[in-house]
Amino acid sequence: MEKTGRQHPIRLLSYTTRYFWLLIIPLARSFYSLSFEFDALRVWLRGAWLDLLVLAAIICFAWIRWLSVWFSFDSEKIVLRRGIYLMTEDTVYYSNITTLSIKQSIIYRMLGASTVYIATNAGNFDAADVTITMRKSDADRLYEAAKGSRQRSLNYSISPNKLRLLLFSLLFSSTLSGVLIIIALLLETGEIFDREIEARLLLDTLTEAVNRFARYVPPAISAIIIVLAGGWALSFGSNLISFWGFVLTKCTDSLYVKSGILAKNRHILLRDRINFIDLKQSFTSKVFNVSSLHANCSGYGSTGRNELSVILPITTRKEINGALKEVFPDYPRPRIELKSNPRSYPGFFIWPLVLALIPAAGFVASYYLLPSWYQVAYPAVAITVIPAIWLAMCKTLSMFITGLGFNEGYLTLRYSRLYTFHTVVIPRDRITKIRIRQSPFQRIGGSCSVSVYTSSDAKTRHYIYGLRLDRTLAFFERNGFDLYYTEAPGK
Amino acid sequence: MRKYSLKPAAQYLICGALLILAAAATILARIYLSSFEILMYSLIGIFWTGAVLFGVILLPMYFRRTVIYISSNEITVHTGLIMLRRDQMKMQAVQYVTRMSLPLANLSGFNFIVVRALGGSLILPFLNAVDCDEIMGILQLEISKRQ
Numbered sequence: 001m002e003k004t005g006r007q008h009p010i011r012l013l014s015y016t017t018r019y020f021w022l023l024i025i026p027l028a029r030s031f032y033s034l035s036f037e038f039d040a041l042r043v044w045l046r047g048a049w050l051d052l053l054v055l056a057a058i059i060c061f062a063w064i065r066w067l068s069v070w071f072s073f074d075s076e077k078i079v080l081r082r083g084i085y086l087m088t089e090d091t092v093y094y095s096n097i098t099t100l101s102i103k104q105s106i107i108y109r110m111l112g113a114s115t116v117y118i119a120t121n122a123g124n125f126d127a128a129d130v131t132i133t134m135r136k137s138d139a140d141r142l143y144e145a146a147k148g149s150r151q152r153s154l155n156y157s158i159s160p161n162k163l164r165l166l167l168f169s170l171l172f173s174s175t176l177s178g179v180l181i182i183i184a185l186l187l188e189t190g191e192i193f194d195r196e197i198e199a200r201l202l203l204d205t206l207t208e209a210v211n212r213f214a215r216y217v218p219p220a221i222s223a224i225i226i227v228l229a230g231g232w233a234l235s236f237g238s239n240l241i242s243f244w245g246f247v248l249t250k251c252t253d254s255l256y257v258k259s260g261i262l263a264k265n266r267h268i269l270l271r272d273r274i275n276f277i278d279l280k281q282s283f284t285s286k287v288f289n290v291s292s293l294h295a296n297c298s299g300y301g302s303t304g305r306n307e308l309s310v311i312l313p314i315t316t317r318k319e320i321n322g323a324l325k326e327v328f329p330d331y332p333r334p335r336i337e338l339k340s341n342p343r344s345y346p347g348f349f350i351w352p353l354v355l356a357l358i359p360a361a362g363f364v365a366s367y368y369l370l371p372s373w374y375q376v377a378y379p380a381v382a383i384t385v386i387p388a389i390w391l392a393m394c395k396t397l398s399m400f401i402t403g404l405g406f407n408e409g410y411l412t413l414r415y416s417r418l419y420t421f422h423t424v425v426i427p428r429d430r431i432t433k434i435r436i437r438q439s440p441f442q443r444i445g446g447s448c449s450v451s452v453y454t455s456s457d458a459k460t461r462h463y464i465y466g467l468r469l470d471r472t473l474a475f476f477e478r479n480g481f482d483l484y485y486t487e488a489p490g491k
Numbered sequence: 492m493r494k495y496s497l498k499p500a501a502q503y504l505i506c507g508a509l510l511i512l513a514a515a516a517t518i519l520a521r522i523y524l525s526s527f528e529i530l531m532y533s534l535i536g537i538f539w540t541g542a543v544l545f546g547v548i549l550l551p552m553y554f555r556r557t558v559i560y561i562s563s564n565e566i567t568v569h570t571g572l573i574m575l576r577r578d579q580m581k582m583q584a585v586q587y588v589t590r591m592s593l594p595l596a597n598l599s600g601f602n603f604i605v606v607r608a609l610g611g612s613l614i615l616p617f618l619n620a621v622d623c624d625e626i627m628g629i630l631q632l633e634i635s636k637r638q
Contacts, residue, residue: 086581121609183497275610432611434583436577453611455584483567483577 003141004072008113011069011133015062022217023055071132073142075149078118080130091129095147098273099299102139104264114139119299119457121273127149131303146268151252156326158313159247166240172285173236180228224383243313250327255295255311269297275455276426277311279320279326281404283394286421289317293324298457334412334423336403338475343445344466348395394419402464404450404472406479413452424462430455434481436472448472495626496598500625501617502554559615561629565607566613583637584608588630596599596620600611606630 002211027048035039045052070086077093094100101117108114116139118130118458134142163185246260251273257267270339283289291313293300301309312323324331340348363381366373398416411431413424441446448469452462516538524531549572557570567579586607593601602623604615615626 066595429583431581432608433578433580433613435579437571438575440573453608455608456610458610481579481581483579 002072002074003138004070004455005135005138006070007066007133007149008111009066010108010111010113010133013064014067014133015065016058020055023051023058024344027051027055035390064096067288069132071134073145075145078130078142080132085150089462092118092120092130093148096122096271097146097268097322098295100268101299101303102143102266103303104136105262106262108133109262109264112136116142117299117303119303119348121298126364129299131195142192144270147256150254150268153252154249155252156250157247158312158319158323159245160243160313160319160327162244163451164315165243165246165313168285169239169289171288172290172314173239174281224380239313242308243310244315247308248311248327255327257311259310259313269295269300272371273297274328275430275460277324277331277422279334279423281421281423282419283390283421285314288440289450290314291320291423293320294355296454296456296460302457318472324344331425332410332412334405334414334425335407336401336405336412336414338405338467338471340464340466341445341447341468344442344447345399347441347447347466348399352388352392355391356385359384391419394421397421399466402466404464404467404475406475411452412478413462413464415462417463422462425453426454428480434476434483436469436476436483440470442466442469446470492560493625493629495559495561495615496556497554497617498602498619498622499554499577500598501600502550504552504599504601509542509546509553513538535550536625554617557616559618559626561626563629563633564629566615568613568615578613580606580608580611580613582633584611585630585634590623590627592620592623604630 014440030048034044053364064084069082071078071080073079077091080090080092082088082090097118098121099117101119103115103117104113105115112135114134114136116130116132116134120129122129139319180280189361231311241261241263242265243259246259247257249256253271255267255269255271255274257265257269261369275296275298278296279291281291292310293315294309295311296309301307311327312320319334324333358383363377365370366377370377394416398421401421402415404414409428413422413426415422415424431452432455433451435451435453436448439452445470450464450467450472452464454460454462469487473484518533520531520534521537524534525613553570553572556575557568560567560569563582565581566580566585567576567577568573587608588607589607591603593599596602597620600617602617602618602620604623606613606615606624611629618626
């Protein structure tokens with residue numbers, strides 16, 4: 001049975017420009033401050049008529065845009081028609097959908113709306129091919145229709161233990177991800193409100209918090225502590241809110257993911273379209289042998305700024321191995337054959353050194369140029385060097401784990417990027433490009449770096465540093481990638 | 492497997508363009524910086540050192556080192572100036588190819604092919620026009636075989 005409809009009226013708001021908000025807030029404020037007299041209203045109208053006219057035009061334009069979009073779906077496909085003068089019609093068959101995501105934020109839940117993202121292996125890079133805001137009842141029907149088109153035999157279902165999730169989120173939430181979430185939030189609000197208002201809001205909040213702590217600790221230190229603690233708290237909260245109630249269900253051809261406590265998300269992923277899997281760990285989670293399992297699949301984890309492509313949230317290695325065996329039975333256990341060359345170990349510390357030298361250089365400069373700032377500069381440098389030391393610790397661990405392996409037609413890569421450790425397993429047919437690179441220093445030591453590019457929405461590069469060149473070439477040749485060469489073109 | 496090297500005409504043209512640029516920069520420096528002799532001579536020195544270093548040493552090295560291998564299974568490019576690179580893309584990953592040619596590319600060798608794949612691309616630079624046609628033919632044939 002075919003279902004036809006328009007988007008949820010909440011979509012009207014996103015069709016208005018940010019000038020709508022810049023106009024409506026002062027207008028509403030001035031209207032609210034009016035006294036209950038006819039003259040006052042007349043004076044207000046005389047002053048605000050142009051603003052009201054612009055506001056009406058914006059609303060009218062948004063309404064026309066809203067009217068110009070409508071959708072229909074049945075048991076096989078979804079059709080989306082858009083356009084006022086130029087009409088476009090997108091037809092997507094469920095069998096071609098790589099990821100179908102249905103998301104409800106808290107506000108959308110209160111209003112009975114859902115955002116539907118449909119991604120295929122064609123179309124836009126790093127974004128969904130189709131994005132529509134539907135009534136929840138329509139979104140539910142679409143979800144059921146898409147689900148009905150897939151094979152139904154239930155194979156496996158897993159939901160992480162909530163107490164363990166709480167504990168692991170508390171212990172292993174990353175400050176860096178929290179800071180990234182703050183940046184993402186600021187970018188989102190910046191799109192609606194003025195950058196100046198946003199900067200003022202941020203600075204006022206930070207100043208107020210710093211002033212409260214100023215009695216106990218110097219302002220510079222309290223500012224850094226607030227940023228670090230705030231980042232961690234936000235990361236912890238975000239992890240918990242996102243992954244509370246997480247359920248992964250595997251059927252013959254699809255994976256179903258449900259998660260969220262305040263915002264509710266549902267995803268259907270086509271299993272054979274998953275490009276690679278990635279076990280992610282931070283330094284502490286590596287030490288405690290816990291990790292989270294991610295999957296790269298077109299449209300999954302790429303429809304929001306701070307979204308992750310999680311298949312299983314942070315949990316014990318035993319549980320991850322169990323899930324891997326059940327959900328990805330074709331994928332072999334990650335095994336490393338080729339490890340990093342001891343001669344390249346010093347190269348692992350270049351970035352931590354650069355990161356440590358920048359605040360140190362700043363400190364030396366301030367010592368000579370602004371001697372009165374010494375009291376502030378000294379603790380500030382001590383604190384800003386912490387990320388460099390942490391990175392050096394990560395790189396030290398990375399030296400011993402970095403490597404490559406080929407097993408049953410799957411390439412395993414183990415490496416670290418900044419503070420995150422990755423164990424990536426890629427089917428051979430999803431490898432797009434392999435690059436072996438040698439810097440002049442690596443040429444002296446006979447080592448090289450390998451970049452593996454994989455099929456993905458966007459350019460995805462896995463970078464493995466410090467392998468022995470001769471062994472790397474032999475390794476790839478053994479596995480069907482002949483990268484040997486002589487420089488003489490005449491040969 | 493077929494092996495292709497870059498067209499040397501492109502190297503000579505870039506080298507010539509660099510020398511002309513360095514000469515033009517020298518003339519401009521002599522006109523506008525004549526009252527700042529030290530700065531003028533330093534800048535002229537930098538221009539010519541850069542032009543000679545790039546045109547006489549680095550560019551020939553890049554052209555000599557860059558070799559393209561194409562077989563029915565893979566495309567391999569070996570290239571690099573300071574960083575040596577070996578890139579390999581499997582033919583099955585190729586989605587489509589783009590050819591870019593500048594005016595008079597038949598003579599100058601300013602023919603480029605961009606091989607596009609899901610999640611990456613590969614650039615085959617400064618090709619002879621005949622080689623460029625041949626490579627395009629091979630790639631199109633391999634793509635059409637999969638359809």
